Amino acid sequence: MAASRKSSIIWFRKGLRLHDNPALLEACKDAENMYPVFVLDPFFLQQSSYKVSVNRYNFLLESLRDLDASFKARGSRLLVLRGKPEDVFPRVFREWDITHLCFEVDTEPYARTRDARIQELAEEAGVQVQTAISHTLYDTEMLVARNGGRPPLTMVSFCNLVNKVGDPLSPVPDPPATLPPPGEGKPSADPTITGVPTWHEVGFKEAPTTIFKGGETEALQRLSASFANSKWVAGFKKPDTDPSAFDPTSTTVLSPYLKFGCLSARLFHLRLLEVYRKHTGHSQPPVSLRGQLLWREFFYTVGAHTPNFHRMEGNPLCKQIDWDANEEYLAAWREARTGFPWIDAIMTQLRQWGWMHHLARHSVACFLTRGDLYVSWERGMEVFEEYLIDQDHYLNAANWMWLSASAFFNQYFRVYSPISFGKKYDPDGKFIRKFLPVLKNMPSKYIYEPWTAPPEVQRRAGCIIGRDYPTPIVDHPVASKRNIARMAAAYRANKSAADTDGGGDGNDEYGPTSMAAAAAASKALRGKPSKKSATSTAAVTATGAAAAPNAANKATAGSGGGNGGGASDSAAAAASSAIAAATAFTARQSGTRSKTDVVDAEKAEAEDLALAAATAAFRAIGNSDADNDPGAAAADKPTAEAEATVKGTMKARSVGFRGGRGGNKRQRTIQEALKPMTSG
Known part of the structure; x- marks a missing residue:
């Protein structure tokens, strides 16, 4: 092939957007032909260790359709291929005469292994690989290097670190209005390229039920809608938001768009700084909107540099706790059959929407682990991994360790009540009535504890406890106190490890x-x-x-x-x-x-x-x-x-x-x- 001719692939995985996409700009630069590619990797559907719900997969498919439409508006198109990347790329490198492969850095364990193999195959084919960091605000490798070669282990020390480093890079410009076209005839002759499939074509039996639509277009519209009220943005404090609010929600719900890269974290951060400059009394990390981005960055940094971060065994940060292997409890929690309406309503929202408020996540995570059922956080993480549309590997693992008091958080004696916590936000139980219609006629007095309603009240409400809705799976006060004692014993057993990590590091x-x-x-x-x-x-x-x-x-x-x-x-x-x-x-x-x-x-x-x-x-x-x-x-x-x-x-x-x-x-x-x- 001629040395002066550039034929590039921009390989999308996350980063499903045109704005702030440095890998895309690199692929466009001086290219005669550019092939926008997404590979439908069977790993994310067929591996038993990584389940995915129809809601999240359809969110991905919607994001791909939106990306394809954006490319078509610029004279190109998104090429969706099926197969394992290590099988797909050697063939297209050869058949499409590719000289350059460009993609965004992904630090998740599977992605690291996959990308290392693809780089080897590219080198063997004489293809130059160019990568760019744009999924996170900062280069996590740089942050660790600036912290003496180890990740900061507390939010305090992480914020101190980024304050020293300074603001992240600004977003890069949008790509040109007209993009280099794919090579004539080559993609159209490839039988593995069939366009973006539907959820049914992928193999799902049940239709998606989430109310959130995927794609860069939707992400930017949501960002604009949130920032229309700059006073709200400036004063935002995450703990003050309402976990029971659903129409509308009390937060931005931008997390799914950040997860898939439909929205650039750097663009979000830049918009926040613009608002903060106009509001001197704005909220501060860790509770502010900027704080939410920094939490994400913190967990990406510590997660990417901690062995076995997603499990208890072999994880140097995680306390080793002898959790119960109670499959009955796990199934009841997963299937919204615990008998506690606040917990069951949240788990129903998870299955239906693929999303719930962060305090709702706290409630159900505490309930499953140290609060009531004493089931391992790893099992809960797997359920979230399946159902959440914003499921993010490092964030999911970190938050489960936090809420189970296995790492990052040590106050195991602070337990979320499955009764009164939701009641203080929603005394009438509107959230419960929405997601548990079997209880829609239950008087507000009993909506959080329907088992205490007299038989006649249950009959009038059309919900007999033990028949139409389950009795509580545990006695909360008894289970909670017993589990606090068990956690205390576990902490004593982990004392040497706790004294070593304890959430501290060289900066804290x-x-x-x-x-x-x-x-x-x-x-x-x-x-x-x-x-x-x-x-x-x-x-x-x-x-x-x-x-x-x-x-x-x-x-x-x-x-x-x-x-x-x-x-x-x-x-x-x-x-x-x-x-x-x-x-x-x-x-x-x-x-x-x-x-x-x-x-x-x-x-x-x-x-x-x-x-x-x-x-x-x-x-x-x-x-x-x-x-x-x-x-x-x-x-x-x-x-x-x-x-x-x-x-x-x-x-x-x-x-x-x-x-x-x-x-x-x-x-x-x-x-x-x-x-x-x-x-x-």
């Missing part, structure tokens, strides 16, 4: 549990510290909070789930340890132990912070279900005892509620910090 001295407690205490107590005390106060907050989790494990284990006398003793020990650590740290930071006004004020604030952190942790233990069940009377007494013990310890040291400058403010803010830490 304290793990996520400590930092979460510290952040809650700091937000409630710090206010506007003096310039002299600000730096050490922040560090002291973390130091004081760091003492709580270890004692928390002891309290939970010693009290059979946190409801015995052991909680009070351990609470006192935690407070004492936190105070001592905070005091010593303050003295070191100030460089003197003299009792000047500055040191005294700083020391008092540090001790108050330590009290808040320790007490918040033990309130969560003593009233583990009260995070979402404020009326759980069974936990009220030990919680009060734990608080009283901690307060007594502080008073004995004459530092807890001292008078004088700032004393009243500290007392008020401590009382605020002593409120239960909520899961939302």
